[in-house]
Amino acid sequence: MTHDVSAAHGTHAHTHAHGGHGEAHQHGPGPDGLAEILDRDAELFASYLASVTARVAELAGDDVRHIVDLGAGSGTGTFALLKQFPDARVTAVDSSADMLEQLARAAAERDVTARVETVQADAGASLPGIDGADLVWASASLHHLDDPAAALAVIHGALRPGGHVAVAELDGMPRFLPDDVVPDRTGLEDRCRTALTALHAEQVPHLGADWGTLLAAAGLGVEYEHTEHLRLDASTPLPASAGLYAHRVLHRIRGAVEGRVDAADLAALDTLLDGGAQDVRHRDDLVVRSTRQLWIARRPADAGL
Ligand SMILES: C[S@@+](CC[C@H](N)C(=O)[O-])C[C@H]1O[C@@H](n2cnc3c(N)ncnc32)[C@H](O)[C@@H]1O
Numbered sequence: 001m002t003h004d005v006s007a008a009h010g011t012h013a014h015t016h017a018h019g020g021h022g023e024a025h026q027h028g029p030g031p032d033g034l035a036e037i038l039d040r041d042a043e044l045f046a047s048y049l050a051s052v053t054a055r056v057a058e059l060a061g062d063d064v065r066h067i068v069d070l071g072a073g074s075g076t077g078t079f080a081l082l083k084q085f086p087d088a089r090v091t092a093v094d095s096s097a098d099m100l101e102q103l104a105r106a107a108a109e110r111d112v113t114a115r116v117e118t119v120q121a122d123a124g125a126s127l128p129g130i131d132g133a134d135l136v137w138a139s140a141s142l143h144h145l146d147d148p149a150a151a152l153a154v155i156h157g158a159l160r161p162g163g164h165v166a167v168a169e170l171d172g173m174p175r176f177l178p179d180d181v182v183p184d185r186t187g188l189e190d191r192c193r194t195a196l197t198a199l200h201a202e203q204v205p206h207l208g209a210d211w212g213t214l215l216a217a218a219g220l221g222v223e224y225e226h227t228e229h230l231r232l233d234a235s236t237p238l239p240a241s242a243g244l245y246a247h248r249v250l251h252r253i254r255g256a257v258e259g260r261v262d263a264a265d266l267a268a269l270d271t272l273l274d275g276g277a278q279d280v281r282h283r284d285d286l287v288v289r290s291t292r293q294l295w296i297a298r299r300p301a302d303a304g305l
Contacts, residue, residue: 033248035073035074035098035099035102036248037252038074038076038140039074040241040245041174042080043239043245044232044239044241044242045292048228048230049077050084052080052166052168053081053083053084055224055294056081056137056164056166059223059224060134060163062087064087065134067081067085067088068090068091068127068135068137068158069093069137069139070123070127070136070137070138070141070155071093071123071140071142071144072092072094072100072141073099073140073141074102075092075102075106075107076139077139077168078090078107078116079106079107081135082115082116085135088135089116089117090115091119091130092116092119093123093127093130094118094121100118100120104116124145124146124147125154127154127158130158132159132160133163134159134163134164135159135164135165135166136155136158136159136164136165137165137166137168138166139167139168140169142167142169142209142211143169143206143207143208144204148206148209149218153218160299161302162298163299164223164298165215165220166294166295166296167215168292168293168294169211170293171208171290171293172200173249174249174290175189175193176189176249176250176287176289177272177280177286177287178286181272181278182268182271188268188269192257192261192269195257195261196256198260199257199260212295215295219300220297220298221297222295222297223297224294224295226293227293227294228291228292228293229289230289232288233286233287233288234284238288242286243280243281244281246280246286246288247280247281250272250273253269257269
């Protein structure tokens with residue numbers, strides 16, 4: 001079944017909804033706070049995002065007119081790419097109507113509505129109505145899809161011969177805390193991370209996959225691969241929004257690890273989130289760390305001829 005969600009939500013972007021099982025992956029900007037985390041992440045690591053889109057432009061060239069942002073979320077990649085490629089338009093695809101609604105609102109605020117189309121679809125199954133794209137951008141989204149090989153075949157089919165795909169992934173949730181952040185709870189963040197790794201193995205088993213090998217197996221020639229260890233601390237100096245970002249991420253982690261770490265660790269996490277003296281929003285000893293990976297691959301120019 002298809003329906004047009006743009007009318008229902010009063011947005012001005014051109015939005016199409018397509019069937020599929022993407023509802024199971026829905027993340028909204030609502031209770032789980034993912035959209036805010038994505039926006040804060042893009043803000044904090046803006047220079048990294050700019051360097052990544054610049055690297056994509058070096059390989060894809062200036063003649064990029066149609067970009068697909070696969071699993072676009074709130075639009076962090078869409079807006080960075082519109083900036084990098086001033087002559088391009090972006091089709092933002094996501095399974096979540098809430099995310100696309102938020103993205104359309106942000107596009108209107110930035111006055112780029114005419115350059116953005118939103119499509120609601122399960123990108124692992126198809127990219128409906130899309131072919132001949134110059135560039136597919138997939139940031140922190142491919143690991144959500146059920147079958148990486150099938151998803152990469154869909155991407156291959158959406159690209160023009162010679163078109164590029166950029167896959168940006170991360171090694172899990174960022175880290176923030178000094179080891180002794182809560183007295184008697186040394187290793188709190190490590191234990192949360194271990195619990196999260198177990199959860200991810202069940203829920204998003206393709207997080208941490210070797211996308212270089214998978215891209216090559218899908219007939220997409222890998223031209224670039226890079227791992228970056230991002231780090232922001234008080235010497236940087238730490239942007240004011242880092243505390244808020246840490247709060248939103250740790251709040252999400254707290255929800256995820258409940259029942260997987262002991263009660264004392266949960267209580268320690270609460271002291272970092274409750275608005276009191278230890279709250280991460282007030283601390284000056286946070287160290288934001290995150291590992292990001294990037295692969296850029298190309299559909300062979302003569303493919304399909
Ligand atoms: C972690 S967010 C990344 C968002 C954005 N690319 C970024 O880097 O800020 C993952 C996004 O993938 C979307 N997603 C998950 N499964 C999907 C699917 N099967 N088809 C399309 N989008 C999907 C989610 O709704 C979410 O917006």
